[in-house]
Amino acid sequence: MIYPKNFEQKIGFSEVRRMLADHCLSTLGKEEAAQITFLTDASAIRESLQQTREFRRLLEETEDFPLNFFYDMRTAVARIRIENTHLEEEELFNLRRSLDTINQIVTILNKPKEDIPETDDEDETTNTGAEENAQTAAVVAALRDSNYPYPALHRLADGVATFPNLIQRIDQILDRFGHLRDTASPELLRLRRELQRAEGSISRTLYSILHSAQSEGLVDKDVTPAVRDGRLVLPINPAVKRKIKGIVHDESATGKTIFVEPEEVVEANNHIRELESQERQEVIRILTEITKKIRPYTRELLDSYHFLAQIDLVHARTALAQQMRAIEPEVVDHPHIDWGAARHPLLERIVERIVPLDITLTPEKHILIISGPNAGGKSVCLKTVGLLQYMLQCGLSIPVSETSKTGIFHDIMIDIGDEQSLENDLSTYSSHLLNMKNMMKQASPKTLILIDEFGTGTEPQIGGAIAESVLDKFCQKGAWGVITTHYQNLKHFADSHAGVVNGAMLYDRHEMRPLFQLAIGRPGSSFAIEIARKIGLPEDVIQEASEIVGSDYIQSDKYLQDIVRDKRYWENKRQTIHQREKELEKTMDRYENGLQEVEAERKEILRKAKEEAQALLQESNRRIENTIREIRESQAEKAETKRIRQELKEFSEGVDDIDTKAKDDAISKKIEQIKQRKERHERHQAEKAKRQEKAAATLRQAVNHQIPQGHLQPGDPVRMKGTTSIGTMESIDGKTALVVFGDMKTKVKVDRLERASADKEQQVTKGDAMAERISSYQISQATRKTIDDHKTNFHQDLDVRGMRGDEALNAVQYFIDDAILVGMPRVRILHGKGNGILRQLIRQYLATVPNVTHFGDEHVQFGGAGITVVDIG
Template sequence: MLYPSNSTDKLGFTEVKELIKAHCLSEMGRQMVDKIQVMNNYDQIRKFLYQANEFKNILENDAPLPIHHFFDIKSLANKAKIEGAFLSEEEFYQVRASLTTVFAVIGYFNEREGQYPNLEALFEHLPIEKAILKKIDLVIDQKGKIRPNASRDLQDITSGIAKAEQEARKKIDVIFKSASGNGWTADGSLTIRDGRLCIPLLAENKRKLKGFIHDESASGQTVYMEPEEVFTLNNKIRDLEFERRREIIKILTALTDELRPYVPLLLSYHGLLTKLDFVRAKALFAIDIEGNMPEVVNDATLKLSNARHPLLLLNFKKEGKTVVPLNVRIDEGTRIIVVSGPNAGGKSVCMKTVGLLQMMVQAGLLISAAEGSVTGVFKQLFVDIGDDQSIESDLSTYSAHLSKMKNFVEQANGKTLILIDEFGTGTDPQFGGPIAEAVLESLNHKKVKGMVTTHYSNLKIFASHTEGIENASMLFNNVEMKPLYMLEVGKPGSSYAFEIAQKIGLPQNVLNLAKNKVSAGQKKVDTLLVDLEREKKEILDTRIKLEKQQRHVNVLLAENEKLKSYLDENKKTLIREAKDQAKNIILNANKLVENTISEIKSSNADKETTRTLRENLNTELQKNTVKPVVVKTTVADEELKPGDWVKLTDSETTGQVIEVIKDNVVIAIGDLRTVAKKKRVMKVSKSSVPKEIRKSYSQTNDMASFSPEIDVRGQRTEDALNNIERLFDRAVMMGFGNLKIIHGKGDGILRKMIRQYLKKYEQVDRMEDEHLDRGGDGITYVYLK
């Protein structure tokens, strides 16, 4: 139940319906949009939401649904029901085109059986009766015209007409040529008059030919005559055309008779097309407003995350601006939220956002809120927004408000959502405030849920110590005197009346006079609220700063873990390689010693030969001797500079200097970063650094210079896909979150091929068009998981 009846207009729901209607392809779909109503049946709401969400998924992630023609089959079927009536050639063409669309749609979903269960339910048990198409195809061609061979008689008549027309043309050509040769004709050629082919004759020569004069020129110098011989043939042609029309009606009547048994099925097809057009329009609107499907629960509750007013969102999109998102929760613990704050601070928009999104959900529409939002089902929605004074009903503004409050208090219950703007205004605040407080207390006692906006201090105080009612305020930058449009639940907000008046330029003496007229208690309350706002802003800024620092710490910890893992892995590898190398050295040394001894024994060598063999042995052994490493510590700043290669003295880790900060050095090791004291590093030559480490650093530089944007306009499809694949591989390897692909608009073929190609990668989360003002569907944004 909606109260009052104009609530849909007040909240903008009527405008939402108009925007959805603009996406409909047929009048039937637009009529269905007109019938959209706020429901309170939980299962019905879920069904409509799932249908819209599945269609949105098709539009964004699947091949296009083959929807081409939407004609009003219902009116054609009702016409065909009448005995003796017949459908025209154009009407049969519309039936055929619509059925082709229906069968293509059913085939589309059959190929994806189980993938879109709620949309499949639209045509469950609906057969594909191709016999209807076959019957129509025998009579009507692809252009919607009756086939010349639709019947034997029609074929004979059509042939007779063609033959007679050819004979008539041949005769009139002969007569025209003869008359021209005699100089009887006026300038020009054969012409049509009253649907007849005529010869233009000079008026003075009109008696020289027998025939029927159909017309004459404005000057009277030229007459247009149909020769007697041709006149007879043309009459014959006209008779044949009448006969042909009678035969066509006979054929169409027979075809209509054959179609009549299928009328109930045609009506079912009509219902499917209408529903598809309707759901498609809802899905397209959801894409426009970046809508998602919330979790729907069968309870009077509400939790919106990053919610935005859909109409405001669309307007801001055109202007290139963004809407500040809203986070709000209404449940048994926090039933009514009392929103306060400065004028033009966004209180009313905040409340209307809650009301409109709840209304949209209960009408089966996706909403402009983040996934994870939860919406319940309210049996009643009561709205008091704007001035409803009425001269006819003798109601003032305040009387109209009181009339609504009376209905609210009498009819509201725990399943009711109330939305009241500027609660209590319209009369003397000294009396309006207490009345508003009493109404609020009564509504809270009935467990009513909702949101109200106010400037009254007594309502803020009442909310602060009443269970079930929570204060909230729209944040305000009291330094720059600008609203932040952010809802903060928990504390009331100041109206900033004096501050705003001062910024606007109201004379200081007037401001001082006004301040003196405000009671000390009210002054104290308002000052306290301003101070709270200031503290709240400082806390918010501090929290943001701390979160940023915490993220930085988390990154450093992750890098440290990676570095440790990298060092441990390299250490094991180096030890294993060293052991293998030592083993090989020992084996080679043993072989060398044995060979030397064998040569000495076998040759009975003298002292000189033995000495030579020993020298060779020592030379070979010294090749494997490890030279002691002299550790050089870096002391002065000028000894190290960015780009130098260094080694940590207490390990074999090598890296490149990024920055020198006092006694510390920032070192890059592959794609990791570490900080070390200067005394812990020693400078080494670039050639002594392993190629793998130099390559790793080179890749790090590549990452810094990597651009996640590519322009493939003018490229062949194959070349474009190859270039995009290379960019995609690098982006995935480097951990980039999104890519920007500029492919242009054209016929949309390149855009379609690129999107189909990228869908096969599981790393792709979604793809979106650029904003209309910055390229629209000529640019695709690819978001990676």
């Protein structure tokens, strides 16, 4: 039970609900947010919190999780259950996009973890009794859920129907802009083509009439045809309307212009109207046919949109938790409050800095009596408890520390503020008494009671007595509660009754300001004398008040303040010592973990060192064998060969003798030897490569002297200076030449080319020629694979709408380069109309690309000036 009826407004949850709805992506989620209610089932609350926790992780781990096209199509889907109804184009397009979003989400949430087999339910369950079967089924369900990375979200998506076939069928008749394709039916294609021809004919006729009228001076030079009532007309001056025969359809507001449909195009316009009517009938027929295919799935579609609404709500809960810096705490299935660093989420939005509260209620101390000065934070503390507990039991994350522990209450009742009612003839105190009556009637060990300024509103002595009696009733019923008061008798009651504990809102007596900190275990002082003196109340008035109340009361309040001060001092000392002990334990753990990591790292380094040594040994063996073969071919001395083999054998034996535990020094020495030998080998290879390059350069120079360069012509065999790969010059454009190397064409500056000869390649050494052929083959294969990959993934359309100028230009450059590489003859760039800035930048760049033979606007029916069509030669 939630009491009273306006509980959400009193506690501030109505504002939280509004914030939650603001984070929803569609009306689907907003309706779910409006319907969230107070839950008393711990498992349902845990499930909701786990969904939020998993969704936050899902968004972090998935870059392209679909959060668009959350359209509410439930009304449209419910409507088409009636025969002969149909979805309009926009509805069908929104249905297609939202179904695709559902399909993607379900696919992601139902994707199992890698390398984890699915659990077979039939193998796990046995007929050993209903109770055992239920337990086994629960275990099987838990095992099955553990196969998925997001088990709570998987349970939400489990069994949700997706409709890839419907999506595919809709794609066959709708283009990507949501318009019905011309090819949706042969009849529609015929009608639209005939419409285009008729409209073109009318346009030509109108322009002919217009030009004649302009040449005769009947119409201004800047006049163009207009459309009125769907018919093409000419705007003319009323004075010359008799000189242009036709039908007047409209006139301007000033009366200075009339719109005339020339009689030459009346019949043609009528024909267009007929064609448009036929086109609309064909469109309705097509939409009715596709709707007929959708109609059998309306029930499943509505279930899928309910799932989409739940996903929208989970997303909103996650976004709200991030905004509030809230977490999903541990939840137990009984009343319990153990919160650290609890913050009021609404107060945090309007106050620059708030002091978090540590609040604990246990079965031993289940009623907290909070006392302290006015404006010290008592009411905020009470509202924080009520709001966070209510948020938690509505399945929302709450702003507390990670170590907090929360419980479940079946009732939350609050009495706060002025509840006087003129209609019911209730004073403020009568209203409070009515609330106390209802609370005592409903109170139980699973009830949380929140009362602000308990007992006020009437004469203090009788008000305090009644409050104490009501509090005793709450204790007898085992109710839980947070109660704020200034009454001394309630503070004494807390000290003398089990289950009740005092709490104080701390106050700095020296600076005379509240600290907004809750200290549980001691009562608080109202600091009435000190506050009165601070605000400047006359001292004689303060003195007289002190005499009236009596010295015993003043002294007891002073002693209480001293106790609070001393306890606060020792509490700070205890916290400091506790903090230092924790830091010491962390330091010890860090050193211990560091030693373990160092040991593990040492073992890993030694293992890798041995593996590298073995790898180097194998590589050295291969290289040295090659060297020996070369030595043999050069008729070198056998003694040199023997020496190399002996050195290799010693190296191999040295690596095999490495002990990764007992011979660290030996390992280090061997590793250093390996590095030195590897460096010597690399230097030897580098020197050998330099000698070979020098010999090849000398050879190329000699050949170049023998072959005159002359003037390069298309068809000549050429190479780039400094290389040996030969290509064929295809064409020359100024200082740039197009050269074909194998399967690849490239543009090269003419001054970087030199004429080649087939004889030239034959003069290169046998080893260099073989290496060159191998290198050429590898480059050709890599190039061919790159081109094939680009052809497979290349799309003819590029959408740069919404990009900045530099981003769009960069994207277009890569796009045109890829189009040239894969040999695409025509591509389209979607930049939108707007102010024409993107279009101008893109076309300025296209004008500088030699391979672009033509570019211009797309046809007006397919986007017009918002799309640039590029032809590539």
